[in-house]
Amino acid sequence: MNIVVIGSGNVASHFSRAFVEAGCRIIQVYSRTPAHARALASTWTVPAISQLSDIDTTADVYLVAVKDDALETVLSQLPPALNGIVLHTAGSVEMAVFHGYARRYGVLYPVQTFSKEKHIDFGHVPLAIEASDAETQESLSRLAGLLSGRVFLCNSEQRLALHAAAVFACNFTNHCYAIADDLLHEHRLGFDLIRPLIRETAEKVMQHKPREVQTGPAVRQDIQTMEKHMRLLQEHPDWAALYDALSRQIGRS
Amino acid sequence: MNIVVIGSGNVASHFSRAFVEAGCRIIQVYSRTPAHARALASTWTVPAISQLSDIDTTADVYLVAVKDDALETVLSQLPPALNGIVLHTAGSVEMAVFHGYARRYGVLYPVQTFSKEKHIDFGHVPLAIEASDAETQESLSRLAGLLSGRVFLCNSEQRLALHAAAVFACNFTNHCYAIADDLLHEHRLGFDLIRPLIRETAEKVMQHKPREVQTGPAVRQDIQTMEKHMRLLQEHPDWAALYDALSRQIGRS
Structure with missing residues (x-):
């Protein structure tokens, strides 16, 4: 499973670590701020990018973990017709935000608070998932299941x-x-x-x-x-x- | 150390257990409600009383753990000139409440929440103490030290x-x-x-x-x-x- 991480804050960092520990491969890290992208990317010795046009279009998953108010701007700049699943991690943003910006998409919302200083054992973090279609839901459910034993379906209103x-x-x-x-x-x-x-x-x-x-x-x-x-x-x-x-x-x- | 426990609620119960585990002797349990007095007293197989006039006047310590608004009524009914130290356990009642009702007195306030269902390890509960005089303070400090490693002086305003x-x-x-x-x-x-x-x-x-x-x-x-x-x-x-x-x-x- 090849993953592009978009964002470099607490949520992006904690998810990256959890994905790597679960055997997934981070293949790129994007942040608008080059230094932030490099800081997180260097942890996994992968390329850092700060232009969304440089994104690897072959990834299986694009994890967009940016501030809620930056989310739609980021989505609008993704290359069109990506084959991978585009995910956001926000509690209060409807899945409909992806309309027109991605073909296969979903939400992976961790019910936990993350801080720089403190390690979180993802195995016990409840992960709320929602997906664009049944096939994507199955893939997302499998992916989330690699991270945590507590994956559950949750629509946008419940979330x-x-x-x-x-x-x-x-x-x-x-x-x-x-x-x-x-x-x-x-x-x-x-x-x-x-x-x-x-x-x-x-x-x-x-x-x-x-x-x-x-x-x-x-x-x-x-x-x-x-x-x-x-x-x-x-x-x-x-x-x-x-x-x-x-x-x-x-x-x- | 012989102790009379006055009250039968959560605080009285948890303190009683902690005192017994620390090697003190409960010699009487008072509650206005005879059944409540008996319930707690039977745990330590000691006499239950429901009249304050029946109180044992030879005890070293009288622990008054009743509702704040019942405290003064209880104090006013204690036999005059007890030799033991009379203590209350309330966070928001000034030590001055004892004036005229006891000779040696003090406060033993546990900074913890107690419920019936859950055992509390008193060893880590911060205990705020305040006493009528230096000698009583020393006795109270020693008594509190039997229960917890975290005893500290605290005046009524701080409390x-x-x-x-x-x-x-x-x-x-x-x-x-x-x-x-x-x-x-x-x-x-x-x-x-x-x-x-x-x-x-x-x-x-x-x-x-x-x-x-x-x-x-x-x-x-x-x-x-x-x-x-x-x-x-x-x-x-x-x-x-x-x-x-x-x-x-x-x-x-």
């Missing part, structure tokens, strides 16, 4: 909901951690003090549904404690507003 | 901030998980799909500060994606409002 759910479960959660960090720092306490709590909060929902294990003043309707926290937060109107909104929602649920 | 930080990092985080669960369910997708993401999000901040590892459309200022998510959420005004508020805060930070 958008899945991405929004991921924003709540990951990005908004991380922002709650950040507020906690700031609050602790303000009171000369270290973030380390709540790391075990953060880990336990995540571990709890590995076995249970979140609503079954909700704790704290809001679910107990402990008004006194909530009022004390609101007073503490009064110099941070943003956090106070969030505290109030979240507590009300938890109280109602 | 309130720590508790509020815990609400953000645990309770609000769990509510974000719950919204994600509901969203997935609405689109016929299972919560299992984002469990690896939840775990990775928590694991990331074990080594890094949350602001350093924030990902997602809000921090990228990916307006298109945020608008798609807002349209998806329009039938859930609560979630949409939260999405908007959190995204704005992340965008500003």
